[in-house]
Amino acid sequence: MDKHTQLPARLYDIRKRVEGFAREYGLDFFDTIFEVLGFDEINMVAAYGGFPNRYPHWRFGMEYERLSKGYEYGLSKIYEMVINNDPSYAYLLESNMDVDQKLVMAHVFGHVDFFKNNFMFRHTNRKMMDAMANHATRVRRYQDKLGVEMVEDFIDRTLSLENLIDYQSPYVKRRPDRAAADAEAEDARQVAKGFETEREYMRTYINPPAFLEAQQRRLDEEAARKKKFPERPERDVLLFLLENAPLERWEHDVLSIIREEAYYFAPQGQTKIMNEGWATYWHSKIMTEKALDASEIIDYADHHSGTLATHPGQLNPYKLGVELWRDVEDRWNKGRFGKEYDDCDSFEERRRWDKKLGLGRQKIFEVRKHCNDVTFIDEFLSLEFCLDQKLFTFGYNEKHQRWEIMEREFKKVKEKLLHMLTNFGQPLIAVEDGNFENRGELYLVHKHDGVDLKLDYARDTLRNVQSLWRRPVNLHSKVEGRGMLFRYDGKEHTDRRAEL
Amino acid sequence: MSLKIKQDHARFRDIVRGRIKRNLKKYIQKGEMVGKKGKDFITIPVPTIDIPHFRFGERSQGGVGQGDGDAGDPLSPADGQAGSGQAGRGEGQHLLEVDVSLEELADILGEELELPRIVPKGKDRIIATRLRYTGISPSGPESLRHFKRTYKQALRRQIASGSYNPRRPVIVPVREDRRYRTWKQVPLPETNAVVIYMMDVSGSMGDEQKEIVRIESFWIDTWLRKHYKGLEARYIIHDAVAREVDRETFFHTRESGGTMISSAYKLAVDLIESEYAPTAWNIYPFHFSDGDNWSADDTRLCVDILQTRILPAVNLFCYGQVESPYGSGQFVKDLKESIGARENVALSEIADKDAIYPSIKTFLGSGR
Numbered sequence: 001m002d003k004h005t006q007l008p009a010r011l012y013d014i015r016k017r018v019e020g021f022a023r024e025y026g027l028d029f030f031d032t033i034f035e036v037l038g039f040d041e042i043n044m045v046a047a048y049g050g051f052p053n054r055y056p057h058w059r060f061g062m063e064y065e066r067l068s069k070g071y072e073y074g075l076s077k078i079y080e081m082v083i084n085n086d087p088s089y090a091y092l093l094e095s096n097m098d099v100d101q102k103l104v105m106a107h108v109f110g111h112v113d114f115f116k117n118n119f120m121f122r123h124t125n126r127k128m129m130d131a132m133a134n135h136a137t138r139v140r141r142y143q144d145k146l147g148v149e150m151v152e153d154f155i156d157r158t159l160s161l162e163n164l165i166d167y168q169s170p171y172v173k174r175r176p177d178r179a180a181a182d183a184e185a186e187d188a189r190q191v192a193k194g195f196e197t198e199r200e201y202m203r204t205y206i207n208p209p210a211f212l213e214a215q216q217r218r219l220d221e222e223a224a225r226k227k228k229f230p231e232r233p234e235r236d237v238l239l240f241l242l243e244n245a246p247l248e249r250w251e252h253d254v255l256s257i258i259r260e261e262a263y264y265f266a267p268q269g270q271t272k273i274m275n276e277g278w279a280t281y282w283h284s285k286i287m288t289e290k291a292l293d294a295s296e297i298i299d300y301a302d303h304h305s306g307t308l309a310t311h312p313g314q315l316n317p318y319k320l321g322v323e324l325w326r327d328v329e330d331r332w333n334k335g336r337f338g339k340e341y342d343d344c345d346s347f348e349e350r351r352r353w354d355k356k357l358g359l360g361r362q363k364i365f366e367v368r369k370h371c372n373d374v375t376f377i378d379e380f381l382s383l384e385f386c387l388d389q390k391l392f393t394f395g396y397n398e399k400h401q402r403w404e405i406m407e408r409e410f411k412k413v414k415e416k417l418l419h420m421l422t423n424f425g426q427p428l429i430a431v432e433d434g435n436f437e438n439r440g441e442l443y444l445v446h447k448h449d450g451v452d453l454k455l456d457y458a459r460d461t462l463r464n465v466q467s468l469w470r471r472p473v474n475l476h477s478k479v480e481g482r483g484m485l486f487r488y489d490g491k492e493h494t495d496r497r498a499e500l
Numbered sequence: 501m502s503l504k505i506k507q508d509h510a511r512f513r514d515i516v517r518g519r520i521k522r523n524l525k526k527y528i529q530k531g532e533m534v535g536k537k538g539k540d541f542i543t544i545p546v547p548t549i550d551i552p553h554f555r556f557g558e559r560s561q562g563g564v565g566q567g568d569g570d571a572g573d574p575l576s577p578a579d580g581q582a583g584s585g586q587a588g589r590g591e592g593q594h595l596l597e598v599d600v601s602l603e604e605l606a607d608i609l610g611e612e613l614e615l616p617r618i619v620p621k622g623k624d625r626i627i628a629t630r631l632r633y634t635g636i637s638p639s640g641p642e643s644l645r646h647f648k649r650t651y652k653q654a655l656r657r658q659i660a661s662g663s664y665n666p667r668r669p670v671i672v673p674v675r676e677d678r679r680y681r682t683w684k685q686v687p688l689p690e691t692n693a694v695v696i697y698m699m700d701v702s703g704s705m706g707d708e709q710k711e712i713v714r715i716e717s718f719w720i721d722t723w724l725r726k727h728y729k730g731l732e733a734r735y736i737i738h739d740a741v742a743r744e745v746d747r748e749t750f751f752h753t754r755e756s757g758g759t760m761i762s763s764a765y766k767l768a769v770d771l772i773e774s775e776y777a778p779t780a781w782n783i784y785p786f787h788f789s790d791g792d793n794w795s796a797d798d799t800r801l802c803v804d805i806l807q808t809r810i811l812p813a814v815n816l817f818c819y820g821q822v823e824s825p826y827g828s829g830q831f832v833k834d835l836k837e838s839i840g841a842r843e844n845v846a847l848s849e850i851a852d853k854d855a856i857y858p859s860i861k862t863f864l865g866s867g868r
Contacts (some may be wrong), residue, residue, distance in 0.1 A: 006525030045503040053504070058515055059549070067547050073544055137675070138638050152511075156524070160551050231827040242505065243858045309565045319566070394575055395562030403575040417564045427554050494846075 007034055011092070014102055021290045022109040026365065029112035029281065030126075030159065031087040034105065039093050042078050047264065051085040051132045051157055053256070055139035056148075057155055062446045064201075077162040080104040084115040084268065095308055099296040101305060106286040110279030113368075118274075120267035120372050123170040135174035135257045139443075142250045151254065157407050158255050159466040161424045162262045164237035170263065174232075190214040190223065233430035233445070237465075238262070240431045269424050277321015280307065281364075284322070320389070326368060326374070328387050329360035374421045377414070387408045391417075420447075427453060429475075442469045445500070446477035453477050462488045476500060504638075516547045517607050608724035609719060609860075631762045640680025649679035693728035693782040695721065696768050699750065700789035702739040704760040709822040712752050713788045716786040716820065716856050721787060721862055728782065734771060738764035742793070744771070756858045757813055757864060758794050761787075761831065762801040769809045778813040785814055786863070791829025799831060809844060816868045818846045820859055 007015060015034060020064055022029070037045065047064035048054040070076035079100065084089040090108040093100050115121050126133055143151045170421045192215040194207030215325060238259040268275070284304060292300055309441070331337055335355030365389045367376065393406045393416045408414070428447040438442035442465065446453060458475065465488075466473045472489035476498065485498035514520045516528060527550045565575070595745055636649055654673035656662035664671075697717055699705070723729045735750035736742055742763040744755065768785055793799050810817060821832040832847055840844050846866060848859040 040503060045505050045507055047508075056508055056511075058508055058512040059551070060505055061510070061512035062548060064505050064509050065512065066548070069544055069546055075544075120690060133593055143641065144641070153521075156551060156706075160553060163553050163555070239672060315564055315566060356635055390568060391564060391566055392569070393562060393570075394565050400574070403562075405565070405569050405571055405573045405575065407571055418560070427556060430553055446554070454555055454557040457552040461554050464552070 005438060007036065009029060010098070011036065015105055017316050018105040018286065018291055019109065020103060021286045022106065022113075023284070025282070025285065026361075027109055028117060029088070029109055030085075032082075032112050033087050034090050034092055034108075036092045036094050039077070040068070040073055042081070042091055042093050043071060043478070046078050050091075051129065053133045053136050054137045055155075056143065057152065057159075059159070060096045071219075073244075074476060077422050079307075080107050082111045083129070084121060084124055084126070084264075085129045086116075088112045088115065089129065091433050092262055097299060099292075099299045101288055103283050103300060103303065104290065107279045109286075111275060113282075114275050114278050117369050118267075118271060118372075119171070119370060120271055124264055124267060125260075131260070131264075134431055137309075138145065138253060138257065139476045141471050142254065146250065149249075151210065153250060154254055155258070156294050157467055158238075158258045160464040161238060161241075161468075163424070164235075164259055164429060165239075165259060165266065166235035167266055167424050169236055174236075174290055191221055221315065226457075229434045230431060233432050235428070235430045237429065237444070239430055240434065243463075244434055247468065247471055249469075263325060265370075266424065270372050270374070270421075273317045273321040273324070273421075273456035274368065274371060274376050275321070277323075277325050278318045280318045280322040281325045282347055308499070317393035323389055324380060327365055327382070328380050329364050331382075333358055334358035335359075375413040377417055377421065380418070381414055383410045386413055390407035391462055427451075432476075440471045442466075443474040444473065444475045446475060448478040452479055455479070459488070459493050462486055462493075466490055511537060516762065526704050527551065535572050535679055536555055550735055606722045609723055610726075612864070631683045631685060634684045635682040636679050636680065637682040638676070640682060644681045646679045646681050650677055651819075653677040653679055681774065691731050692780060693724060694732040694750075694785065695724060695733060696734045696736065696752065696771060696783070698736045698742075698764045698768060698785065698787040699752050700739070700759055700761070700764075701737045702757055702790075702792070702824045704759075704792055704824045705822070706825060707865060709788075709790065709824055710751060712850055712853060712856060713820075714787040715853070716788075716850070716860060717786065719856075719860050720784075723860075724784065736767055736771075738762050742767040759789070759792055760798050762788060762805060763796050764804045765810065767796060771809070772813055783814040784818070785810060786818045786820070788820045788822055789829070790800050790824035790826070791831035792824075792826070793829065793831050799834050802831075803834070806835075808837055811839065811844060814844065816844050816852065816863075816866065818862070818863045820850070821849045822848075823849070823851045 019032075043064055045052055046067055054060060057476070067076075067078065071078075077280055078093060079096070080092075082088060082092065088108075090104075091113075092104055092391055095346070096104070139151060139155075192212050194203075194212050194215065197203055199204050204367045230240060236253065241247070242259065247255065287300055287304075306324070309314065310316050310319055333356075334353060335341070335357040336350075336353050341350070341353060344353070367380075371379065376494055387410075390408075391413045392408045394403055395406045396402075397404045429444055430447070431442065432445045433443035435441070444465070458477070462475055464474055470490075472487060475486045477486065482497060483499040485496050487494045487496075510519075515524055518723070520861060529548050529550055584616040596666070616799065633644075636646060650673050651671055653675040655664065656669045657674075658678060699710075699713055721731070721733065734746050734748070735747055737745055737750055737753055738765065740760045740762065741759040742760075744767065772783060806817065817830065819835055821829070832849055835845075837849055840847060843866070846863045850856060850859045
C-alpha cells in the first residue's frame with residue numbers, strides 16, 4: 001500500500017519534486033510520511049512533542065494552551081514538525097500556502113537526513129511512534145486501576161527528575177560487562193590461608209575446614225563492606241533509582257517510561273543548532289536553486305527571513321546554525337583550514353585566501369555525521385565568524401537591575417556558548433553513595449563548575465527524590481563558593497556546611 | 501472529533517484555577533504573550549507550571565546573544581528570559597489584559613475571598629443537575645463499554661488495514677478499538693434566581709457612594725451569575741418614594757429629598773409576590789443606603805416588613821450601609837438589633853472603596 005496517497009494530488013506532486021531534488025543533492029533520509037493537519041490538530045501533535053499519542057498528563061495541555069493562544073492571536077504558528085522515526089512522520093499545516101509547504105518539505109528532508117546519519121541518533125528508538133503509543137496505553141491502564149491522581153502525582157515527581165540522566169551514556173561504556181566484572185572480582189578475591197605451617201600433615205589439624213570457611217566468610221564480608229555502592233558515581237540517577245529504590249511495580253514501569261522518553265529526546269536537544277541549521281541550509285538551497293517558482297519568491301523571502309530573525313537576548317538556532325554551516329562550506333571550498341592557514345598572521349592574506357579546493361560539500365556531510373552542538377561549536381566557531389555574526393555574552397547586572405551585554409571578546413563568547421551546551425545545559429549530578437553513612441541514605445553530588453543551583457527548586461526536587469528513595473536524601477553542592485549539604489529526611493529540610 | 505488533548509487541557513486549567521492539586525500551585529508562573537489588537541497592544545496571559553528540576557540559578561547564568569550594541573548596553577527586559585517576567589515594551593503603549601471571561605473572573609473572586617459555593621434553596625424540590633451520557637471516549641470503565649461503537653471502530657480499522665474479508669465478515673476488536681460512554685452533568689431544570697437591588701438616592705448619597713454600590717453590585721452580579729444560569733436583576737431606587745428603574749438609571753440618578761426606606765421594601769414585596777414565587781425562585785434582595793432613615797416609626801415598619809414578608813421568602817437579604825459625607829446613619833444598628841441574628845440576613849458597613857472586598861465576603865460568605 002502506498003502510504004503517500006493520502007496527500008492531496010497537488011501536494012503529492014510537490015512532494016515528489018522536492019524529494020527528487022533532495023536526493024540529487026545527496027541527502028540520505030528515511031522514507032518520510034507527510035500528513036496534513038488542521039491547526040487544532042497540529043497544535044495537539046506539537047504539544048505531544050510531535051507524536052499523535054502520549055500518556056495523559058496536564059503538561060501537554062499546558063503546551064497546547066500556549067500554542068493555541070499564540071495561533072489564535074496571530075503571534076505564532078507552527079510551520080513544520082517532524083519526528084525521528086523510521087519511517088519518519090512530518091506534519092503540514094492545512095492552511096499554509098503551497099510555497100510554505102514546499103519550504104517545509106525541503107526543511108523536513110534536511111532534518112530526516114540528519115536523524116538518520118548523525119551519530120547522536122544512532123541509539124535512538126526508530127520505532128518510537130509505537131513505543132510512545134504503548135507508553136500511553138500502559139499509563140492509561142494504571143490510571144484506570146489506581147486512579148488518575150495517584151498516577152499523575154507520581155509522574156509529576158518523576159518528571160522533576162527527568163534531567164538526571166547520563167547524556168553521554170548511549171555512546172560510551174560506563175559499566176564493565178557482567179562476566180568480565182565477575183572475573184575481575186574473582187581475581188581480586190582474598191583467599192583465606194589459615195595459619196602457616198611447614199608440616200604438610202599438620203595442615204588440616206591446624207586449619208580445620210570449618211575454621212577456614214569462617215575466616216573466608218569474614219574476608220568476603222569485609223570486602224563487601226568496603227565495596228562502594230554504586231561502585232562508581234552513577235550519573236544516570238534514574239537508572240540507579242530503577243535498580244535500587246523500593247518502587248511498586250507500576251511505579252517502576254512509569255519511571256522507566258519517563259527515562260526512556262528522556263533518552264529519546266536528549267539527542268535532539270544536543271544537536272539543536274546543527275540540526276536546525278542543517279535543515280535551513282538545505283531548504284534554502286533546494287528552494288533557491290531548484291524548487292522555487294518566480295511568483296513565489298516574495299513569500300518565500302518573507303517566511304525564510306522570519307525564521308532567521310534574531311533578537312538581542314536570544315540565540316536563534318536556525319540562524320546561528322545555518323551561518324555556521326555556510327561558513328564551514330566556504331572555508332573548505334577555499335582551503336581556509338590547516339596549519340598553514342592557522343599560522344598565517346596577515347589579515348589581508350587571510351581575507352583573500354582561496355585555494356579553490358572545493359571540498360566544502362564533502363566536509364559538511366562529514367561534519368553532520370560526527371558532531372554534536374558542543375563539538376560543532378568547539379571545532380568550527382572561529383574568530384572571524386564571531387565578529388561577523390556580532391555575537392556577545394549577556395548577564396544580569398545587579399547594580400543596574402537589568403540584563404546587559406557583557407562582552408564581545410571571542411574567547412569569552414565561545415566559552416559561554418560551550419558552557420551553555422555542555423551536558424545539555426544541565427548541572428552534572430551523580431549518585432555517589434546509596435548507603436550514605438551506612439544508613440541507607442542517598443548521597444548525590446553536584447559537580448560544581450562555577451554556577452550555583454537554583455536553591456528553592458533544588459530543595460523541592462530533593463523532596464521528589466526522597467519520595468522515590470523513601471529514606472533520607474542528601475545533595476552536596478556549593479553556594480557562593482562554600483560547600484553545602486542539603487538534606488531532606490521526608491519531614492524537613494536541613495542545610496549545613498560541608499566540604500567534599 | 502474532540503481531541504484527546506482536551507482532557508489534558510481541562511486538567512491543566514483546573515490546576516491553574518486551584519481546583520485540584522494545590523501542591524502545584526506555587527509553581528504556577530503568570531507568563532504572558534504580547535499581541536496586537538487593532539492599535540492596542542494586549543497581553544495574553546499564558547500561565548505555565550514549572551516542574552522543579554535541579555537546574556542553574558537564572559541570574560548567575562546569562563547567555564549568548566546576537567546583534568548590535570556595546571558592552572554595558574541593556575537588553576530590552578522582555579528578552580532576557582523568554583516567555584516570563586514583565587512585558588514592558590517602552591512607554592506610551594498601553595496594555596490591555598484580555599482573555600478573562602466573566603466566569604473566570606468569578607472564579608478568581610471566589611478564590612480570593614474564599615467564598616463558598618452557593619447552595620440553591622429547595623434542593624430537595626428542584627433537581628439541579630442530571631447525568632447524561634452524551635459522548636464517546638477511547639478509555640473508560642468496562643461497564644460502560646459501547647459495543648456497537650467498539651465493533652464499528654474495529655470494522656473501520658480492519659478495512660483500513662486490509663484484513664477485512666466481506667465474504668467472511670469476522671470482526672475482532674482489539675483494545676484500541678474499545679469505545680466507552682462518557683457522561684456530562686446537565687442542569688435540569690435550570691434554577692432561577694433574581695437579584696433585587698435597592699438603593700437610596702436621597703440627597704446624602706453622593707457620586708462616591710454610588711460608585712461603591714456600582715462596584716459592589718458588579719461583583720455580586722458576577723458571582724451569582726456563575727451559580728445561576730438565568731439570573732434576573734431588578735433595580736429599585738428610593739428617596740421618600742420608591743420606583744423601579746432600569747440599570748442605567750439606577751446607577752446614575754441623583755435625587756434629593758428625604759429617605760423612607762419602607763417604600764422600597766414595600767415595592768420589593770410587591771415584585772416578589774407578583775412575579776417571583778419563592779418556591780420556584782432563589783431571591784436575593786440587596787439594599788444600599790447611607791442609613792439615615794426619616795423616622796423611627798418608618799424603621800419599625802421596615803423591620804416589620806422584613807420579618808413578616810421578605811425574610812421568609814428570600815435566600816438572603818443583604819443590607820450595605822455606605823458611609824456618606826454626612827456620616828453614617830442609625831439604620832444598620834436598628835437592623836442588627838432586631839433581625840441581625842437571622843441566618844439569611846447579612847449586614848455590612850462600607851466605609852470606603854477598600855471596604856468593598858470584606859463587604860462582599862460578608863454578603864456572599866454565607867453560601868446561601
